[in-house]
Amino acid sequence: MKKIACILCLLQGAVLPLAPVFPQAGPGRFSIAVFGGPSLPLAPQLYRDYWKSAFGFGGEIRMRWNNRTAVSIGFSRQPFGLDEAAFKKDVDAVVDPLFRQMLDSDPTVASLRSQFPQMQIGWDNVYSGFGIQNTVWSLGISRCLGDPASPLVLSVTGGAGWYFQKMEDFGVETTVWFSEPTLGRSETTVNQNVEIEDTEEDDFGLNAGLALEWRMAKRLCLVIEGKYHFLFSENAATQNPPEGFEDWAREIERKSEGKVQMATFSAGLRFWL
Numbered sequence: 001m002k003k004i005a006c007i008l009c010l011l012q013g014a015v016l017p018l019a020p021v022f023p024q025a026g027p028g029r030f031s032i033a034v035f036g037g038p039s040l041p042l043a044p045q046l047y048r049d050y051w052k053s054a055f056g057f058g059g060e061i062r063m064r065w066n067n068r069t070a071v072s073i074g075f076s077r078q079p080f081g082l083d084e085a086a087f088k089k090d091v092d093a094v095v096d097p098l099f100r101q102m103l104d105s106d107p108t109v110a111s112l113r114s115q116f117p118q119m120q121i122g123w124d125n126v127y128s129g130f131g132i133q134n135t136v137w138s139l140g141i142s143r144c145l146g147d148p149a150s151p152l153v154l155s156v157t158g159g160a161g162w163y164f165q166k167m168e169d170f171g172v173e174t175t176v177w178f179s180e181p182t183l184g185r186s187e188t189t190v191n192q193n194v195e196i197e198d199t200e201e202d203d204f205g206l207n208a209g210l211a212l213e214w215r216m217a218k219r220l221c222l223v224i225e226g227k228y229h230f231l232f233s234e235n236a237a238t239q240n241p242p243e244g245f246e247d248w249a250r251e252i253e254r255k256s257e258g259k260v261q262m263a264t265f266s267a268g269l270r271f272w273l
Helices: 002-018 045-050 084-104 107-115 246-255
Strands: 030-043 051-063 070-082 120-129 132-144 153-165 169-179 184-194 202-219 220-231 261-272
Touching: 030 045, 030 070, 030 220, 045 051, 045 084, 045 246, 051 132, 051 261, 070 120, 070 261, 084 107, 084 120, 132 202, 153 220
Parallel strands: none
Antiparallel strands: 030 051, 030 261, 051 070, 070 132, 120 169, 132 153, 153 202, 169 184, 202 220, 220 261
16 A cells, blocks of 8 residues: 555646646546557566567546546556577586586596597577566656647557566477487477566556547547656676676676566557546
C-alpha cells in the first residue's frame, strides 16, 4: 500500500498544475486502447550486450480530465529476447578452455588419443530461452500539444508504475563430436534445461514519451507512441561463482552497474466509449 500511495501522490502532483481552476462542465469521456510493439533494452550494459528487442503488447483505460488532459491506468508486457550469438561468444570463451582442460585430463580420452593419434574432438553449445519478461502496471497522464479537435493530435505522456521482471528458463544443447580418418565421425548431443526459480523482481519506475493519435472515425483512433522507462532498481552482486568463472562473474557485475532503462514503441487502436 505504501508503494501505491507514493505513485498516487506523484501523479496528483503532476495532474493538478495541468487541470483547470474550475471544473469543466459535463462528465469525462472514457476510452479503451490496445497496442503492441517492440521494447528495446538501453541500460545497464549487460542488458544491451546480451538481450535484444522483442515484441510486446498491452492496453489501457483512459479518462479525459478536460479537453487537453487525460489520466489513465495501463498494463503492458514488454519482453527482451536473448541475443544467442552475443551470449554464446562470451560464454564459450569461458567454457571452452575449462572443457578442453577436462578432456585433456580424462584418462579415457588420453587412451583413445594414444590409439588414434589423428583423432579430433570438438563440441558446440547452443543456448536458448533466458529471456526477460517485463510486466508493467502504470498510472499515467497525457497532455495534448495542439488542437484537440484536430484529426491528428500530438500529446506528451508521462507516468509512474510498478515493473515486474522475471527471467525465463535457460536451455543448453551441447553436441560433442569425435572424428578419425579410419573410424569416421560420431557425435553425441545432450540437452539441459536450467529452471530459473524465484527470480521475479518488482521495481518502481517512471516513464515519459510522445503519442500521435489519428482519428479514423468518430469513436476510433490510431495511436502511435514511444516511451522511455527508468527503473530505480539495483542489481545484486554475484555470490560465490563456480570455480573458473570468477573473472567472468566480475565482468558481469561491472556490466550490471547502473539503473535499468528501456524504450518502448507501440501502435494500436483507441476506442472511445
